[in-house]
Amino acid sequence: MQELRERIKRELEELGRQDRYRTLPHVTARRGKYIELEGKPLVNLSSNDYLGLGDERALLAGYLEQCIERGYAMTSSSSRLLTGNHPLYGELEEALAALYGRESAMVFNSGYHANIGILPALCGRHDLVLSDRLNHASIIDGMKIAEGSSQRFRHRDYDHLEELLDAAAGRYRQIFILSESVFSMDGDLADLLRLVELKKRYDALLIVDEAHGAGVFGERGLGLCETAGVVPDIDIIVGTFGKSFASTGAYAVMDNIFREYLTNTMRPFIFTTALPPAVLGWSLLTLEIQSSMSRERQQLLQLAAKLRDALIAEGFDVPGESHIVPVITGSNEKAVSLAARLRDAGFLCLPVRPPTVPPNSARIRLSLRSILEWEDISALPGLFTGGMAS
Ligand code: PMP
Secondary structure, eight states, rough: OHHHHHHHHHHHHHHHHOOOOOEEEEEEEEEEEEEEEETEEEEOOOOTTTGGGGOHHHHHHHHHHHHHHHHHOOOOOSSHHHHHIIIIHHHHHHHHHHHHHHHHHHSSOOOHHHHHHHHHHOOTTTEEEEEETTTOOOHHHHHSSSEEEEEETTTTOOOHHHHHHHHHHHSSSSSEEEEEEOOOOOOOOOHHHHHHHHHHHTTTTEEEEOTTTTTTTSTTTTOHHTTTTTTTOSEEEESSSTTOOOOOOEEEOOHHHHHHHHHHOHHHEEEBOOHHHHHHHHHHHHHHTTTTTTHHHHHHHHHHHHHHHHHTTTTOOOOOOSEEEEEEEESHHHHHHHHHHHHHHHHEEOOEOTSOOOOTEEEEEEEEEEEEEOOHHHTTHHHHHHHHOO
């Protein structure tokens, strides 16, 4: 034990030396555009509540009253396969399937659960997984748990994916292709049309994670798959409730046969306590409300384009084409010092460092929301310029 303690201490010290040491921020309040850290209000540029639904206080108050009237509990007291399967699960899954126009949907406790559960359930040791190199940690963890072989294709490099598919053809029982739609740390977009074309040509199963696309893209907020017109072609579309939908949990839409199989085999679905009814009812409500928020979606994407253009005009490396606007600093130290400078100026934007992003690509990740206006963020390009120079 003593040896373990000493090793852990050394590793923590090393993280500190590399500017990779993490601490939990002390959030004292969250209110609309602002977040209060240690009592100081800051413009919140680090939230995934992209449509601002999490701050609709009147909506929440009305919903909480309903919870009391209808007796929605804060616990389900059991897993879904035992006694936790509240009727709201059925309603929510039916609403999702209807919205996407797909045979069925499943609700999970989180996007993390979805991503570490779906693939390992479907993919056996004779199968191969091909995954975009910048896919989220939860997708990577799912690949680690799955018994199949796995390879990563270069980020959004579909020629590379095609090469890997060619090389693998006939050698595996089933090939799985995994991609995010809107990449969480780069804000850039997968070419879903190309992915669908490849998956069809090679008879692969395509899983797309819309965690950052749902609520932001598509007329009804179904994500980039809706914008690209490929909702029926993606075998499994994963989305989370914890971001645009301002709730907790996650979902996936799919054909009935997969739902039936996952219900019987997906460990993070089977062996966990179900979500509380109060959360399920709120997800049902926000899912419906967001489906008609296309004006907010447009405003958000226009705001992001304006900020991205202004930062690029100042000479910054700002990849992507969505509401996630990353400003690459390269060094961890620069990202940390810029974040501190922005915080002094009244903005909360957190530095993102390896291992969340590849080495030497530390960044400030600005995540915009439809409730922000240009006046709220117009000072940012100037602040970045001053910070990079110093
Ligand atoms: N997928 C992606 C792409 C994500 O960014 C996240 C959360 N950051 C998740 C899945 C996990 O979702 P959840 O927070 O619901 O566990």
